Amino acid sequence: MSTIDVNGKQIEVDEEGYLANLNDWEPAVAEVMAAAEDQELTDEHWDIINFLREYYEEYQIAPAVRVLTKAVGKKLGKEKGNSKYLYELFPYGPGKQACKYAGLPKPTGCV
């Protein structure tokens, strides 16, 4: 299994770069993953990552797109409560890229 280097620690990831063990997550993991994709993490990104982690904690699954956009809309204003805003932040798709940074498993299925 491949690993990523997070502050000198070797952390296991699967073939697609998602954490093998969800408990290995720490903020630096997100930074390292984002840097590898030339993606800067701003406060706006962290709002999403933190929400994903909270939701996962409660429901053991990433939130559906509408659940996420609704939560973002409530927190950051209606004009940001849509998937366009999320795709601007995470061009590879909020479902996949943001989940990866947040240390969540990749959503599977017809999505």
Added chain:
Amino acid sequence: MADYEVPETHEFPIIPSIMEGAMAHSSPFVAGEEFQSDMGFPSPEEPGQLIDGWHEKFLELMKDKLSKYRSLQVFMDICVKCGACTDKCHYFIGTADPKNMPVARQDLLRKVYRRYFTFAGKYFPKLVGAVDLTEDVIHQMYSYYHQCSECRRCAVFCPFGIDTAEVTMAARDMLAQIGMGQKYSNQIIPKVHKIGNNLGLPEPALADTLEGLEEEVEDDIGVKVRFPLDEKGAEILMVTPSADFFAEPHIDGLIGYGKVFHAAGVTWTLSSKASEAANFGLFIGNYEHMRQISLRIRDAAKELGVKRIIFGECGHAWRVAYNHLNTLAGPWDFLDQNYPIPQHILEFTKDCLDRGILNIDKSENDHMTLTFHDSCNIARASRIGDTPGSQFTTPREVIQAVCNNYHDMSQDTIFDQTFCCGGGGGLLTDDLMELRIKGALPRMEALKNVSKDHGVTHMAAICAICKSQFTKVLPYYGMTMDQIVSVHQLVSNAIILEGQGEEAEDSDDTDDEAA
């Protein structure tokens, strides 16, 4: 967007000059031990290897399949290499790899069949193009049987009716059983068995999502439309792909189903146990998994005491349901026999439209000009209604009943000649992105041309895979992800419910008052 070479689109389809080995590198991730064992499949001692005794095991499995499925035996024997299928596959058109000509892809298995199961191949292999089963052959099979979306377009043109999909399914199942299962499908199926759906969306998350949806719809139109979960005694069990809960534009289709049921005044429920219409058992050619997945629907229907089962917008789910549900999970004698078992949501909606019980304002969709993408599994394996060809007419009639502007794509890309979206049959995974982009070429070309010639702005689909695939690949072809819509999203836009638009203060009515 990651960098991929995107094929050029043209005004007319062009058959590419062949490029030997162009896609030989394409291969999805092999399922690791955890996923193989969840599926009851063996794993090799070392990742990337085959299991001990793979050679004998593969031939044993093949012998078993040939005796069980007469169709496979016939397909192995009957091909005369006429070439009618060669330019009909979207993956060949998009990749130019000659092994993606359906005849050549099938021949990967056929050559082995000849070597071990025919007289000529056993004694004069070179004369009949028979080859030994080697590791190299196995790896080629793994690569190219995951460059077939089991869409069956080639079968439409085959004078013998050879069904490539069936060959692909048989090959994939044998590969899985010698340690080469595909990660994407093998990761998903155990989630269906354990949690109820492909996503692994547990009941509390599903309940929360549906509750949020009720709020959203009420905020939007001022009517409380219900999205019930596990409600015993409801008349209809709605079985829909879990992507409908999760992704866009799928969820807008789900909202459409809810509004139609609301307006029709029927009671309905989703089930947390059968919270998935998809049946990836079909994709991997494994009868037992396909059966287990189907039985969940039976169990849910019995537990909830429903009288009818309706399927949502999902292509291959409808293929399994329409063709096999009775064999896999019947008899359905406990359901109301006055209705089709199972029924497609479009049939339900069309009936409501025909009876005039839906209040429709078509102008709500005037900002779009639509076209319709026939999903392969529905187009070539089923009907939506009880007349031949209803799988083509029903969706178009529903779209045109709720939209003023509609135009079909080129005739040789629709109806039973429709092209796969490029992501069907268990290939909707990021590790096959290059293949997905290239395989979408014929559909993207037809869409671009109808947009140019007739001002089409949006394409409607009735399959979760098609919707997700187009969302991903449209941008590579210079279009935008929101150009793909659900058919019931269009219904949702146009339908006017009783009380809609009035101030929303007295919205705690029950679900069937509106009828």
